[in-house]
Every structure is written in structure tokens, then in C-alpha cells.
Amino acid sequence: MTTTPSQTLASFAATLTFQDIPEPVIRRAENLFVDWVGSALAGKGARAVTAIERFCMAMGPVPEPTGSHTVQGAAEILMSRRTTSPYLAAMINGASSHFIEQDDVHNGSVFHPAAVVFPAVLAVAQATGRSGRDLLTAAVAGYEVGIRVGEFLGRSHYRIFHTTGTAGTVAAAAAVGNLLQLTPEQMLHAFGSAGTQASGLWEFLRDAADSKQLHTAKAAADGLLAAYLAADGFTGARQILEGAQGMAAGMSQDADPAKLTDRLGTRWALAETSFKFHASCRHTHPAADALLAVMREHDLRHADIAQVVARVHQGAIDVLGAVTVPQTVHQGKFSMGTVLGLIAVKGVAGVREFEQDYLHPEVAAFRDKVEMVLDEEVDRTYPVRWIGKVTVHTNDGRVLDGRVDEPKGDPGNTLSREEIEQKASRLAAFSGAASASDMAAFYAWAWRLADHPHVGRLFSGASA
Amino acid sequence: MTTTPSQTLASFAATLTFQDIPEPVIRRAENLFVDWVGSALAGKGARAVTAIERFCMAMGPVPEPTGSHTVQGAAEILMSRRTTSPYLAAMINGASSHFIEQDDVHNGSVFHPAAVVFPAVLAVAQATGRSGRDLLTAAVAGYEVGIRVGEFLGRSHYRIFHTTGTAGTVAAAAAVGNLLQLTPEQMLHAFGSAGTQASGLWEFLRDAADSKQLHTAKAAADGLLAAYLAADGFTGARQILEGAQGMAAGMSQDADPAKLTDRLGTRWALAETSFKFHASCRHTHPAADALLAVMREHDLRHADIAQVVARVHQGAIDVLGAVTVPQTVHQGKFSMGTVLGLIAVKGVAGVREFEQDYLHPEVAAFRDKVEMVLDEEVDRTYPVRWIGKVTVHTNDGRVLDGRVDEPKGDPGNTLSREEIEQKASRLAAFSGAASASDMAAFYAWAWRLADHPHVGRLFSGASA
Incomplete structure (x- = not known):
């Protein structure tokens, strides 16, 4: 029997150990x-996220008056510091992860891994008493x-489907299969059951609806x-990814099975993952960095600028195009x-600028000076590279080009641990989910994650 | 503003009352x-169904030692007579409904409505104390x-996707939205959140995997x-069905939005629904009835038959084609x-014949005499009509044609209440989930369902 790409990938995921992973x-x-x-x-506090939490708390285990649980293993809801079962904790933390x-x-895969992977592995690691190394592995x-599945499904998939929900x-x-120590055969079945549940459509963007929270919530929970x-013997399709009636057959026109097994064990796609620096849809970041660059280089103020042409890839036009005058903060992030x-x-x-100023008169006036055009070079190199290009027309008649080859937060321009702490602390302060001292204690613990024999609660006591 | 098909359909579902529905x-x-x-x-007792029940019981509310619940409202798991939250009860009953x-x-829609609709409405009706009329409405x-969504998604959808999972x-x-008395606007959002979770791929058939139980389980629970x-204010896409990045855009090539609103309130698609008479994939039923007809008409025994040509539609070849020699009872039902x-x-x-005899030597010998061919008339009228046609070649050289225009259980050839009771009692006895007296009491209650002010437990006490 030949080994299929799904088998190779499942076997890799099942057998990966901490020692296999470079420092x-x-x-x-x-x-x-x-x-x-x-x-x-x-x-924390977001209406859509709170609705999902309320549903899960109504449908799940009830904490006893003492705060302890009768369920086997409890998992933490980070924003509220309550606990529930791993399934429902993964759903709630998944919902909250992508909101902001x-x-x-x-x-390369246009996929947000953290929002679906960490909610699931943290919940299961907490509930089953596993170590920091287990969680990281x-x-x-x-x-x-996930990254390889996203690359496999390709750009045609992303035009309609939210890859973060599907892949x-x-x-x-x-991730959970690795933590539960599934055999390669069981992992293949887990892929089958996951892939046949995979969903998430972009249609909600048109209405600024809440579906994005549902997509990450359900991806984390359904994968778990x-x-x-x-682990309990339930079987799934053995080629859910590349089979004749599988994910790619149903939801992609340009799927490439070779992407599924690309340099497994030598190429670490995790290290290619970018941190987001701006609080907006990623498709806006390259142009934002290019505009910053040209404004700094030529010492421009916004009042100096008559027009900006953002030179983008087709995916940016597809995802961002529907929004003109944003009606909500969320739409603003896609404008x-x-x-x-x-x-x-x-x-x-x-985050704070969007909340306070997305309809600020000067911001709105500048917004109307911006247009997007398809750029051949940007489109050709996307999604492997996210080149940022803008052309700025100044009021005094200059035409200035701005360009960045790698946006801030990308692997070649990554954030330091200090910058990561600053960003996380700003986010915690924004929502009020954790105090500065909570966060300081968390960082001290988290930077030694690989040394902890048990992943316990990240935040104890009542919410800040 | 023009009214979209999604709006019209959502408004119908939200505002439908008992009085609107003909007797x-x-x-x-x-x-x-x-x-x-x-x-x-x-x-009951099926491995795949039991696995889903175990997962839900581990992740959901824990019954108190007295058997009562601290959660708001409890819903019944029919096969085990335990209770849990409506979400998880819908998941478990959905898993068990389609197993056999x-x-x-x-x-017309190639859609199994009961397996996804009743688990959800029974759970919510029980948990929220609603009446029999509310449940029926x-x-x-x-x-x-669901039937109109299935018709809308069309045959191209069904080639890859399990419509019962998606629609x-x-x-x-x-159904749950009607029970929760959603406004038309809220119902539209419920459609958006449901459609963006819609999933279910046929790939599992190739491996006789357990995914079908997962599809009905998740459709019922995800829709709920x-x-x-x-109901809690969470929004969804307003045109998840027909929008440019909606279900049809992603998962169909022949979707027809007119199907979504076809004669709402005058055509009752529920009354077009067929009861299944044979314990096999529906795609085998027309040919089975046609074979029965020709064998009865010509007084044939199986030993008299040299060859059977089953004349079928393309969908039957797509769904059944992969299985030749069945390895499991389930595969036998698709052979x-x-x-x-x-x-x-x-x-x-x-059910009993499949369990005991799907590899019986005489059955296996007959199996190898059967071939399927595409029939132009059958294919053209499918899925509106499921015509059964077989050509039987006898050992003594006769060539006999068998035909049924409407298989047993179809609306024009439906089951009586006595036949329905007999079938349900056989199924309950097969799994051991309910005794004959349990079932008799249930029938007496159920045939007066519209008179009951509260839908309580269907079966009380310990499992039979």
C-alpha cells in the first residue's frame, strides 16, 4: 500500500515529540x-464572545458553589477566569482569541493558527494535567x-472560505491528538472527523456579522x-484532505497535495508565523507599513497628502473590497x-485607535483619498510574501513611492519578547481582563513554560 | 430594499404557527x-453513537446523585434515558437517529429531515417546557x-457533500428558532450562523467510517x-444561502435561489417526505422494490436468476459505486x-437481515450477479421521482423488466400508523432500547401529541 499525504501528515502529528523540535x-x-x-x-466584554460564553455555560458543567468541579478535569476561560469542560473552554477561548x-x-496559508490551536491545547493540557513541554509540542x-492544510487548500478556497475555520x-x-497521544492510525481518523466538520464562509463580512468568533470557536472545539x-475508537475518512469527495474536492479548485507534506520535520512553518502589529485585517498591513515608511522618509503629515494608491494582491480586494464607509469598528478594520x-x-x-477614532473626521477625510489597485508583483508573490506598496500624491504635486518587503511582525522583522509583552499588556488593559501585575506574573511563568511539569491555571482568583 | 430569498424563508420559519398548518x-x-x-x-449500543454520547457526558452537565439537574432545563437522551443539556442531547440523539x-x-432534496430536526426540537421543547403543538410547529x-435548502443546493452539492449535514x-x-420565538430578523441571523457552520463530506463512505453519525449529531447541535x-443577539450573514461568498458559492455549481421560497405556506414539503422501508441506503430502494415486483409477478426464486441489471440515476452510482464486496454491515447497506x-x-x-446475512453465501453469490447502469429516464426524473427499474435475466433465458413508479414508503405509497408502529417497535427491539410495553405507552401518548400542554420525558425510568 502506498502512503497517502494524509497518512504522512497524520503520522507526523501523532509522533512529534519535544526532542524533535529545534530550540x-x-x-x-x-x-x-x-x-x-x-x-x-x-x-472580554465583546458582545459576540459573551454570547458564546453564555451559551456554553448554560449547556455545560455547572461549577459547584465551592468553585470546584465534579467533571473530570476543568479548563480555564481566560477572559472570565471561570472553568468548564475542555470542549466548552476551547469554544469560548477560541471565540475570544480572534475578536480583536x-x-x-x-x-503563506492566510491562516491564523493561534486562535484555533492554543484554545484547544490549553484546555486539554489543563484538564488532563499535562506539562508545558506537552503543550508546546x-x-x-x-x-x-494547519499551515500545510491551508497551503494545500490554496487561494481558490480562501476566496469563499475562512481558512482559519476550515484548516x-x-x-x-x-494538536489535541498529539496531546492525547493518539497513534498515527487514530490521528488519521481524527483528521477525518475534523475535516468533515470543517466550515466557515466569508459571507458574513458583507454584513459585519459576528461569524468570525463562531468560526474560531467552532474550529477549536470541533477539532478537539x-x-x-x-481516542475512543471513532473512525473518519482516511483521505479527508485529498480524497475524491474530501475537503479539496468540495472546497478548492487549486489544491496541491504536495503542500501537505512539504519538508515535514525540517521546515518549521510555526517559525514562519507573523505577529500582527496593527489591529486591523492582515490584508491592510503591508500597505500600512509602506505608507508609514514613505511618510517617515519624506517627513509627510496627513494634511500634505492628496491621494494614496495602495497596490495590493487580489485577495485583499476580495476581502476588503465590500467595505467603503465602515459602519462598525470591525468594518473599520477591513477598510x-x-x-x-x-x-x-x-x-x-x-485597538484603542480603532475604538476611538475610526470615524474621526480627519481619518474619514483621509479614507476618501485612498484607493486600492491590483499590483502584478504583489499579487504574484502573495501569499508567500506580503509586499507592501503605496504611491502617495502630495498636495504640492510630488508622486512618492513607498515600499516594504516584510511588514513589522513578520519572521524577518519579528517582535522581541519585550514588544510581545507590551502588546499583550495593552490588550489585557484594553479589555480589563487582567491587571498589570497579573500580566507580569503570567510572563514570568510563561517564559519558563517548557520547565513546568503541569500546566495549571494561568490566572487565578477573580477577574481583574 | 428588495426582500432576498433568505429573508423570505427566515420570515416564514419565524412566523409559522400551528394554525397555519393544514391538519x-x-x-x-x-x-x-x-x-x-x-x-x-x-x-443504542452502536459503537460510534456510544462514543459521541461518552464525549458529551464527559463535557456536559453532570446529573446529581438524585437524577435531578442543576442546569436550566434538561433534555432526554432517548437511547439511554439519561438527561443532559439541550445542546448535548441534540448531539447524541442526532448521532443515534441515522445509524440504522x-x-x-x-x-427531491436527498435530505433526511427527521435525523436533524427532531433531536433539536425535542431537546429544546423538553428543556423549556413547550407544548406538543409547539414541537410540531x-x-x-x-x-x-431544510428541504428547500437541500433543493436549492442541488445535485452538484450532493456529489461531494452530505446534504443532511449541510442543509x-x-x-x-x-426549527429551534421557531420554538424560541425568534423574530424574522433574529431568524435570518440564525440562518447565517447555521450556514457558516454547515459541513459534511461523503469521503467517509470509501472507508465505511463513522462520520455519518457525526454529521447528523453536529447538524442538530450546531443548528441549535x-x-x-x-436569540442572544449574535448576528450572522444575511444571505448565507445565496450570497456571493455563501453556501452555494462555496459548495454548489447548480444552485437555484427560486427553490428557497418555492410555494411557502401552500406547498408542504414535509408531506412529500418518505418513510424508509428497507434498512439500506435510500438509493437502493427503487431497484429493490422493482426486483420484488418482478420476482412476485413471475414467481421467481433467487436461484432462478442469472443476472440483474439495476437501472439507476447518476447519484446512486456516485454514492454506491465505491463499495463492491462490503466489509461491514454499514457498507452492505450501500452495496x-x-x-x-x-x-x-x-x-x-x-435491520436484522443486514446484521445476520449481509455476507450469507447465497446473498454474496446473488450480489455478484448484480450490476448498475445509468438509466436516462430514471436519471432525468431524479430527484423529484425515484423510479425503480431492473432487468432480470433468468437461468432459463427469459429477460424480464421490473418497474415501480413510487417505492414503498413514498407519499403516494405511504405507511399506515400501524405499519409505523410495527417498524418502530422492531427497531426498539433490535437495539433493546425500549420494551414492547414502553413502546405501546409511547404510541398512545404520541398519537395525541398535539393535545399535550408540555412535552415531558418520552420514556421514564431505567432503560429497558
Whole structure:
């Protein structure tokens, strides 16, 4: 029997151990974990996230009056510091992780790994008493699988489907499967059960609806479900990814099975993952950095600028195109004009700037000076590279080109641990989910994650 | 603003009342409910169903030692007579409903409504203290919506996707949304959250994997989740069905939006739903009935037959084609040769016959005499009509044609209440989930369902 790409990938995910992973990849995984906690905390108080938490708390285990649980193993809801079962904790933390649009992204697969992988592995590691090394190993398995599934599904998939929801379900299954010590055969079944649950459509963007929170919530929880079922003997399709009636057959026109097994064990896709620096849709970041660059180089103020042409890839036009005048903060994050307006007027497009100033008159005026055009070079190199290009027309008649080859937060331009702490602390303060001292204690613990024999609660006591 | 098909359909589902529904449709809904309970009981003891129940019981509310619950409202797990939250009860009963392949089907949409609609509405009706009329009204809303969504998604969808999983998620949302008294606007959001979770791929058939149980489980539970979230203000895409990045855009090539609103309120698609008479994949039924007809007409025994040509539609070849020699009972139900073999040798292709005789030497020998060919007339009229045609070559050289225009269990050839009771009782006895006296008490209660002010437990006490 020949080995299929699904088998090879499942076997890799099942058998990956801490010792297999190079030290710099482990360190980067710790960075991504800390960065994720900031995003998960940032969802506190968001209406859509709170609705998902309310549903889960109504449908799940009831904490006893003492705060202890009768369920086997309890998992932490980061934003509220309550506990529930791993399935429902993964759903809630998954919902909160992507709300503020600051979680990490893998450029080549246009996939947000942290928002679906960490909610699942943290919940299961806590509930089953596993170590920090186990958590990190499982997370790496999830990143490596999810990124390759996203690359495999390709650009045609991403035009309609939210890859973080679809590939994310398989990623969460791979991560939890590694943690549950599935055999390669069981992992293949977990992939089958995950892939047949994979879902998430972009249609919600048109209405600024809440579906993105549902996509990450369900990817984390459904992937966890798939792995638990596989551990209990439940079987799934053996070629859910590349089979004739599998994910690619149903949801892609340009799937490439070779991507599924690309340099497994030597290429660490996790280390290619970018931190998000601006609080907006990733598709706006290259142009935002290019605009910052040209404004700094030529010492321009926003009032000096008559027009900005953002030169982008087709995916940016597809995802961002529907929004013109944003009606909500969330739509503002998908409005290229608003993002460039905040950069030009405020110098920063952070969480607080979006909340306070996405309709600021100067920002709105700048927004109307921005247009997007398809750029042949940017489009050709995307999604492997996210080149940023803008052309700025000044009021005094100059035409200035700005360009960045690698946006801030990308692997070649990554964040330091200090910058990661600053970002996470800003997010925690924004939502009020954790105090500065809570966060300081968390960092001290998290930077030694690989040394902890048990992953316990990250935050104890009542919410800040 | 123009009204979209999604809006029209959502408004219908939200505002449908008991008084709107003709008496014969209510009676048929009761028949379908009783038929469904038989199927839900029949899943007891099945490995895949038990795995899903174990997962839900580990992740959900824990019954107190007294058997009462601290959660708001408890819903019944029919096969085990335990209770849990509505979300998890819908998941478990959804898993068990489709296991034995005896639940109802709507021919035109190739959709199994009962397996996804009744688990969701029973759970919510029990947990929230609603009446029998409320349950029936909600079920009708679910059938009418799910069938139209299945018809809308079309045959190209069904080639890759398990429509019962995909359209079923929207059906469950419509049903629960009606029960939760969502406004039309909230119902539209429930559709959005349901459609963006819709999933289910046929790839598992190749491996006889357990995914079908997962598809019905998740459709029922995910649809319920969508409706509860909508009641709590969570928003979804307003055109998840027909929008440019919606379900049809991603998962169909021949979607027809006019199907979504076809004669709402005058055409009752629920009454077009067929009861399954044979315990096999529905695609085998027309040929099975045609073979029975020709064998009776010409007084043939299986030993008289040299060859059978089953004349079928393309969908039958797509779904059944992969299996030749079945390795499991489940595969046997998807093997045209095995089904016709049981019909020819045993005269019946029921649950017990599959369990005991799917590899019986005479059945296997007959199986190898069967071939399927595409029939132009059958294919052209499918899925509106499921014509059965076989050509039988006898050992003494005769060539005999068998034909049925409407298989047993279809609306024009439907089951009586006595036949429905007999079928449900056989299923309950097969799994051991309910005794004959349990079932007799249930029938007496169920045939007066519309009179009951509260839907309580269907079966009390310990499992039979």
C-alpha cells in the first residue's frame, strides 16, 4: 500500500515529540503562546464572545458553589477566569482569541493558527494535567498541520472560505491528538472527523456579522471533539484532505497535495508565523507599513497628502473590497482607507485607535483619498510574501513611492519578547481582563513554560 | 430594499404557527415523529453513537446523585434515558437517529429531515417546557426550510457533500428558532450562523467510517447553537444561502435561489417526505422494490436468476459505486448487490437481515450477479421521482423488466400508523432500547401529541 499525504501528515502529528523540535522553534512557540493569551484576554466584554460564553455555560458543567468541579478535569476561560469542560473552554477561548484581530497569522496559508490551536491545547493540557513541554509540542503539531492544510487548500478556497475555520479544525485536531497521544492510525481518523466538520464562509463580512468568533470557536472545539472521538475508537475518512469527495474536492479548485507534506520535520512553518502589529485585517498591513515608511522618509503629515494608491494582491480586494464607509469598528478594520487614515493621522492603528477614532473626521477625510489597485508583483508573490506598496500624491504635486518587503511582525522583522509583552499588556488593559501585575506574573511563568511539569491555571482568583 | 430569498424563508420559519398548518400535514408530522423515535432508539449500543454520547457526558452537565439537574432545563437522551443539556442531547440523539439508516428522507432534496430536526426540537421543547403543538410547529418549520435548502443546493452539492449535514444545520436552526420565538430578523441571523457552520463530506463512505453519525449529531447541535445565539443577539450573514461568498458559492455549481421560497405556506414539503422501508441506503430502494415486483409477478426464486441489471440515476452510482464486496454491515447497506441479494434470498432487507446475512453465501453469490447502469429516464426524473427499474435475466433465458413508479414508503405509497408502529417497535427491539410495553405507552401518548400542554420525558425510568 502506498502512503497517502494524509497518512504522512497524520503520522507526523501523532509522533512529534519535544526532542524533535529545534530550540528556536520552541522559543518562538512560547512567544506565540504569550501573544495569543493577550488576544484571548482582549475578547472580554465583546458582545459576540459573551454570547458564546453564555451559551456554553448554560449547556455545560455547572461549577459547584465551592468553585470546584465534579467533571473530570476543568479548563480555564481566560477572559472570565471561570472553568468548564475542555470542549466548552476551547469554544469560548477560541471565540475570544480572534475578536480583536491581533492574533498571529501565517502569510503563506492566510491562516491564523493561534486562535484555533492554543484554545484547544490549553484546555486539554489543563484538564488532563499535562506539562508545558506537552503543550508546546502539541501546539507545534497543530501549527505544522494547519499551515500545510491551508497551503494545500490554496487561494481558490480562501476566496469563499475562512481558512482559519476550515484548516483550523484539522489543526486543532492535530494538536489535541498529539496531546492525547493518539497513534498515527487514530490521528488519521481524527483528521477525518475534523475535516468533515470543517466550515466557515466569508459571507458574513458583507454584513459585519459576528461569524468570525463562531468560526474560531467552532474550529477549536470541533477539532478537539474529533481528537477525543478518535481516542475512543471513532473512525473518519482516511483521505479527508485529498480524497475524491474530501475537503479539496468540495472546497478548492487549486489544491496541491504536495503542500501537505512539504519538508515535514525540517521546515518549521510555526517559525514562519507573523505577529500582527496593527489591529486591523492582515490584508491592510503591508500597505500600512509602506505608507508609514514613505511618510517617515519624506517627513509627510496627513494634511500634505492628496491621494494614496495602495497596490495590493487580489485577495485583499476580495476581502476588503465590500467595505467603503465602515459602519462598525470591525468594518473599520477591513477598510483600507480607514486603516491608512489612522496611520496617517494618528501614527498608529491599534485597538484603542480603532475604538476611538475610526470615524474621526480627519481619518474619514483621509479614507476618501485612498484607493486600492491590483499590483502584478504583489499579487504574484502573495501569499508567500506580503509586499507592501503605496504611491502617495502630495498636495504640492510630488508622486512618492513607498515600499516594504516584510511588514513589522513578520519572521524577518519579528517582535522581541519585550514588544510581545507590551502588546499583550495593552490588550489585557484594553479589555480589563487582567491587571498589570497579573500580566507580569503570567510572563514570568510563561517564559519558563517548557520547565513546568503541569500546566495549571494561568490566572487565578477573580477577574481583574 | 428588495426582500432576498433568505429573508423570505427566515420570515416564514419565524412566523409559522400551528394554525397555519393544514391538519393532514400535522398528522403526517406526528407520523414522522413516531418513525423518528424508532430510529433514535435503534442507535443504542452502536459503537460510534456510544462514543459521541461518552464525549458529551464527559463535557456536559453532570446529573446529581438524585437524577435531578442543576442546569436550566434538561433534555432526554432517548437511547439511554439519561438527561443532559439541550445542546448535548441534540448531539447524541442526532448521532443515534441515522445509524440504522431507517429514518425518513425527502426525495427531491436527498435530505433526511427527521435525523436533524427532531433531536433539536425535542431537546429544546423538553428543556423549556413547550407544548406538543409547539414541537410540531417547530418541526414543520425545520422540514420546510431544510428541504428547500437541500433543493436549492442541488445535485452538484450532493456529489461531494452530505446534504443532511449541510442543509440539516440550517433546518435545525429554523426549527429551534421557531420554538424560541425568534423574530424574522433574529431568524435570518440564525440562518447565517447555521450556514457558516454547515459541513459534511461523503469521503467517509470509501472507508465505511463513522462520520455519518457525526454529521447528523453536529447538524442538530450546531443548528441549535445558531438559534440560541441569535436569540442572544449574535448576528450572522444575511444571505448565507445565496450570497456571493455563501453556501452555494462555496459548495454548489447548480444552485437555484427560486427553490428557497418555492410555494411557502401552500406547498408542504414535509408531506412529500418518505418513510424508509428497507434498512439500506435510500438509493437502493427503487431497484429493490422493482426486483420484488418482478420476482412476485413471475414467481421467481433467487436461484432462478442469472443476472440483474439495476437501472439507476447518476447519484446512486456516485454514492454506491465505491463499495463492491462490503466489509461491514454499514457498507452492505450501500452495496446494491447485497441489498438486492437480501431481497432475492430473504425477501426482506431489514435491520436484522443486514446484521445476520449481509455476507450469507447465497446473498454474496446473488450480489455478484448484480450490476448498475445509468438509466436516462430514471436519471432525468431524479430527484423529484425515484423510479425503480431492473432487468432480470433468468437461468432459463427469459429477460424480464421490473418497474415501480413510487417505492414503498413514498407519499403516494405511504405507511399506515400501524405499519409505523410495527417498524418502530422492531427497531426498539433490535437495539433493546425500549420494551414492547414502553413502546405501546409511547404510541398512545404520541398519537395525541398535539393535545399535550408540555412535552415531558418520552420514556421514564431505567432503560429497558
